[in-house]
Amino acid sequence: MAIRNPPIDVAAIDAGGRFTKDWYDRFKYLDTLQPLSDVDFTAVNAAIALKSNITRSINQIAGSTYTFVAGDAGNVCQFYSASAVTATIPPNSSVPFPFGTQIDLIQTGTGKVTLAQGSGVTIVSITSYKSLSAQYAAATLLKLDTNVWQLSGSLIA
Template sequence: MKASDNEFPKLILTEGAPPATPDAGTVKVYAKTDGAVYAMDDTGAETPLGGGGGGSGDVVGPSSAVDARVAVFDGTSGKLIKDGGVTVDELVAQARTSPENVQTGTAYTLVLADAFKLVAMNNASPNTLTVPPNSAVAFPVGTRIDLSQDGAGQTTIAAGAGVTIRTPETLKIRKQYGKATLIKRATDTWDLEGNLEATP
């Protein structure tokens, strides 16, 4: 079959049973009744070919999978899965916890990894926690960051360049072991609520 300068040859496959093993040095391409396309080499080994994401064929998982655990893809074929090692309930429980980032210095600027964590300032001297502008650290809108003054030194929350922190009180945590929460409401706007020192 020869194509002209402006044409490509067309290959039409009809679904059916697998063919006989091809001759030495050749490969057969064919469609089976499951709707998928396969190639068979001269040893009789059958390989499924990509079908454009049609989703045909069985999904195969390990025999050692644990009931109720989340399945994740194993490789990029889309047909192999493996045990994710965690249940949905465990994922939900983990999402409800606040991993800690304990800072012992007198100054700290939030980083992207602090999103949805508890940042604890633990110093005997007054200390400052700075909320950076979106241009420096692009927290998604809706990000929550819990704060704790673990040390005796009072923690002040400071707004970086161009940042607005809205609060009904001051930007200072009231006393040791006091907690507060920052919530990002817009590009450079945060709300601060919690155990804050009252406005004089």
């Protein structure tokens, strides 16, 4: 039997509450690849529950200098100064962020936020830009290696 994907605009359920033939055939085929009776839906639902409704902390930073701390990992740093801000990424020897650590940055103040490299730290970014572009700009830091961080987002020189 040839199995085809029903078009997206074809209803899966008919007026009697049953799967239409095309959709029934598709689901039966998929069931041969991974029988639904083998799926542990309790584990699937538990995993989804762990990933849903995540609320991250916002660290509001008013000063003109800031050095990232372990508590910033996975959270948002909001810079709201009217003066220029220098935010420093510390070396791994000072704050051993795990690889894959992500820190989101938001510049809500008018003071330009510029990222600085702590001792031995390298920040890589497009065209080597290290400053957020303007008020309300956002960017993300992602730790790629021991002392290497990727900076991406709304950046300027």
